[in-house]
Amino acid sequence: MAVTFGGAISPERVLVWGAGAIGGTVAAYLRRAGLDVTVVDANAAHVQAIGERGVAITGPIETFAQPLPAFTPDKLVGGWDTFFLCVKAQNTEAAARQLMPHLAEDGVVVSLQNGFNELTIAETIGRERTMGAFINFGADLLEPGVVHFGGRGAVVVGELDGSNTPRLTRVHRALQKFDPAAITTDNIWGYLWGKMGYGALLFAGALTPASIVEVLDSRDARPALTALAREVMAVAAAEGITPMGFNGYDPAAFGPNGTGAKIDASFDAMVAFNRRSAKTHSGIWRDIVVHHRKTECDAQFAPILKLARRSGIAIPRVERLVLLMREVESGTRAQMLDNLAQLDG
Incomplete structure (x- = not known):
């Protein structure tokens, strides 16, 4: 049974931690669909705008404004059993520590982020309270309270050990309120590694002024x-991972x-997918x-660099990418x- 914080915790209560491009979009859709959604963000101006006008979703998919209760971390009171963590990768540990007092004893934190942040979350709050997810839809935070939803993409959720659990069903059901095409997987690490392969291309692209x-x-x-x-796929292979494809990759x-x-x-399929999106440049x-x-x-x-060193795999272009960035x-x-030519050293 979930612990309570001044009242029963319902499976329909969700806290989205990080209400920017990804979190703001998901939160607005889930709240509009009838879930009891609260958002937390460290940007006080963004929180104020949401409190006054709601999250404004713009772009070719839909245009609407969704009222939402919004707080900065220091103002949050209460507890939840379902968290969607949507902060930047480098802020994962700090956010996980901040949300811990609000997480039910048997609650779960779902990482709607890029990278392998599930590892950091698991180290901070426990592997049994961590769930993985993979998202590839296009959105940008334009200004406080305003998010541009540029295009739909893959939405996948899975337990870290590949098991099929009641909470996975519950989280999947919630994400379907955002995207009816959302799926579950028993290979979430495969999707995360696939995203890192694709992500490497986006990071390289961000070294230039050009669009995706x-x-x-x-x-x-x-x-x-x-x-x-x-190079990224070689490290995945060394780890015994079967990377999963998506949206052309x-x-x-x-x-x-x-x-x-x-x-x-x-490449042609990735180009075709990105041409359909109003998001022209990556978040990077x-x-x-x-x-x-x-x-x-x-x-x-x-x-990836750590795993490559451990396995004795040379990934000089990835190393060069990090230095150039x-x-x-x-x-x-x-x-x-x-x-791009500099990636070869």
Whole structure:
């Protein structure tokens, strides 16, 4: 039985921690569908805007404003048994520690993030209270209280050990209120590794001023991007992971048996998928150009670099990507197409 904090905890009560692009979109849809959703965000101006006007969803999918109870972490009171964690990867541990007093004894934290943040969450609050998820829809926080929902993409949720549990059914049912096509999986790590392969391409693209489509569609860029994705997939293989494909990204194309034709087919499919989205640039690119802040690069690739060293696998392009991104983040290197050629050293 879940512990209570001044009242019974219902499966329909959800707390979304981090109400930016991802969290704000999911929270607005779930609340509109009738779930009892509360949001928490560290940005006081964003919280104030939500409190006054709700979360405004804009873009080609739908336009609506959804009232939501919103708090900064220091103002939150009460307890929940279902958390969707939607903060940047580098803020995962701090957020997990902040939410712990509000998490029911048998509650669960679901990571709606990029990277392997489930590892950090599990280390902080316990593996038995952690659930994995994979999301690939396009959204951007435009200003306090306003989120642009640019395009739908894969939404997958799964237990870390691959088991089928009642709480997985409950969380899946909630996510279907956001996207009816959301699915469960017994291989959530496969999806997370697949996303990291694709994510490496997005990080490389953010070294340039070009859009996602322009980078993926560039025949000149594809050799460097292919080599980068191959390195990530090699580490996954060494870990015994079977990466899963999604929205055009075919992990097998970037594996040891991938042919030139399969690689081009995957790139073409990724281009076609991204052309359908109103989100033209990645959140990584926006962190640099719009928000002028550090990206998730270090936090997302640190586990891969660690695993590669442990297995004795050379991934020089991934290492170079991290170094180049640090220079772009700091302003010592300009975003330019030539940066892709620099991935080879």
